[in-house]
Amino acid sequence: MSKVKVIPCSGIGKVFGLMARETALQVTDKLSPDTTETVCLASIVTGDDAARAKVEGCTCITIDGCPALCSAKSVESVGGIVKAKYRAVDETRNHRGKNAGTGTALTEDGWQIVDEFAEKVAAKAEELVEEGKNNA
C-alpha cells in the first residue's frame, strides 16, 4: 500500500490554516514519516494528470482549518479517498479561551494544540495503514 496522504488546506487568512499546515507537516515529517506523506493541495487540483495521480484512488486524511472544508472538497473532487476529515477549529474548541496565534505565527498554546492534534492524526493514519494491510 502507498503512503497515507495527509493533506492540509494551509489557508493563509487565519490561524486555523497555519495550524492545519503545521499539523500535517508534523505528522508527515516527524511522527509518521514512513507511513504518511503530504501533497501540495493546489497542485493536485490545478496540475496535470501526474499531479492528480498522487491522490487518485489513494487513502487520504484531510486537515482543514475552518468549516469551509477546502481540502476535503478539493481532494474528493480529484478522486482521493478521504478516510478522515479533521478541522483545526474543532481542536481549538477543545481548548476554550486559549489564543492560538495568527496566520503568521503560532503561540505556545497554539503549538500545544498542534502537537496534540498531530498525535491524533498520526494515530488515525496508523489505523488506516493497518486497515489497508488487512484488506490487502
Place this chain on the structure above:
Amino acid sequence: MSESTFMGVPREKIDWSPRIDYDKCNYCMECADFCPHNVFEVNEDAEKKLVVKNPNNCVVFCRACGKTCGLDAIDFPDKKETTAYIKTIRKEASGNE
C-alpha cells in the same frame, strides 16, 4: 469621535460605561485586554492601576467585559433606566425641530 451617536442621541449624553469596584478589583487586567474599544487605561505606576479612561467609547448596552471579571468587580448602569432616558432625549429632540 465627538460626532458619534447612538439611536440619534449624542453618545456623550448617554451615561453607559463600566463601573469598577476597587474593593474587589485585583488588577488582573482581563477586562482591559478583552475590550477592543480602548475604554480602559492601564497604568502600573498609579495608585489605581486600572481606570475607565474613555467611557464614551463603550458600546451602549454592551456588558461583555464584565463577564471576563471573575471577581464581579465590574458593574453597569441599569439598562431599563438607560433605555427610558434615551427615549426621553429623542422625544425632546424631535419636539425642538
Place this chain on the structure above:
Amino acid sequence: MPDTQVGVISCSGEECLGGTLARMATRKVMEELRAGRVVSLCLPLYIAGGEEERAFAKEFPVITVEGCGKRCAEKSTIKYSGGVKDTIVISELLGEDVALSKVVSARDLKEEHYKMADIVAEEICRKVDKIVAE
C-alpha cells in the same frame, strides 16, 4: 488611484520550502509592509469555490506568489477570475536548489529563512507599488 487595493495569492505549497517562503512573505506584506493596501486571498478557498475571493480577483488586480515553476496560484486565478497582473516565482528568484528543498515547519525557521522571505516580500512590494502607480 490612491485607493487601489491589490490582491496577493500565495501558493502555500506543502511539498517544498518555496511554499513556506511564499506564505511568510505574503503575510509580511499584508500585515506590515503594505498593510491596508494588500489583501491576501486564500488559495484553497479560492479553488474550492470561495465567492468572496473570486469576486475580488475579478474586480481588483492580483499578484500571485509561487513556490515553484508549477505556478498553481496563477493557473487557478486565470481559470476562475480571468487573469493575473503579475507573478513571482520563488524558484526563479532564489534558485531551484533553495525553493525546491525540503519544506520547513514554522517551528524550525532559521534566520536564513526569514532573510529569504524578506527578499520575496520586497519583490512583492515592488510589484504592488508598480500596479498602484499605474
Place this chain on the structure above:
Amino acid sequence: MSKSYAVLPCNGLDKRAGCVSKEVALTLAEKTDSEIICPVLYHVADARYNKIAGEKPLLVIDGCPTRCASKLAAEKNLKIAEKINITEEAKSNNIVLADGLRIGENETRLVNIIVDKLTKEQESAARADGSMIFPENLTYEVYKKDKFAFRVPKDKGFYFNENDVWAYVAGNKARIGVTDFVQKSLSDIMFFDPPEIGNEIEQFEEAGSIESGKAVFEVVSPVGGTITAVNEKLLDMPELINQNPYELGWIAELELSDFESDQDLLREFDEYFPILKRKVDEFHV
C-alpha cells in the same frame, strides 16, 4: 406531546458507555412512543427496521467516539434527526461513569438527564414549529469592503438595533440573530451559549452569547419578551452563524411583550445599512 423517535443505539455490550446507550433507548421506549432499532439485527435484516426509520425521526445514540451507531446509520443511508454521544454527555454533565458494565447510580442519573433533555427538546421544537413563519428567500443588500461582502436583509419585518442584532417580527413573535458585521468581525464562531427557554428578557437585555477565538459577543436583544425557542443546531454547528446569520444561523425566538414601545429604539433596513457601512469602514481602518 406524543412525538417519538426511531432510536438507534450503539448498544456496545463490552463498554460502559455502550451499556448506557442501551439504557437510554429502553427508557425512551418506555416513556414515549419511540421504537428501538437493534443495531445487531439491523446489520443482517434490513426490512424490519427500514420501515420504522422511515416513519419516525431518527435518534442515534453513540456510546464512545468510535460512533458505531452513526456509522451504521450512514451505511444504511438514514437521515439522522438527532444525535447523542454518551461519553460527551457524561463529560458535559460532569458525571463519571463507574467501572463495570452494570448500570449504577451515576449511570441512572445520566440516563435521566439525557431522556429529560430529549423529551424537552421535542416540546420546544414542536412549539417553535407552530409559532413562527419565517420568509423562505430573503433579499439582501450587500456592502463590499476589501474581499468581504456584508449582507443585510431588506425584507419587511426586519428590525435592527445599533448593537448589530436583528429581529424579524411577525405578529406577536420575533426571531432574533446577529448581522454579518458581528459574524465577520468575530471570524470563526466556536461557541454558542443559548438563552434559556422560558426566560423573560427586556429590550437590550442579553439573549445568549457567541464566542470566537477573538472575542465574546453578547447578543443584545432588540426586543423584549419571553424566549420560546433557541436554535439548538448552533450548539454543535456554531459555524452556521458564519455561513448565514439571518437564515440557518438565527439565535432565538421570543414572544413579544411590548413591541410598539421597543420599536422606538430600532432601525429598519434603510437606517441600519448606512450604520453597518460606517462600522465596517471604521473596523477595517
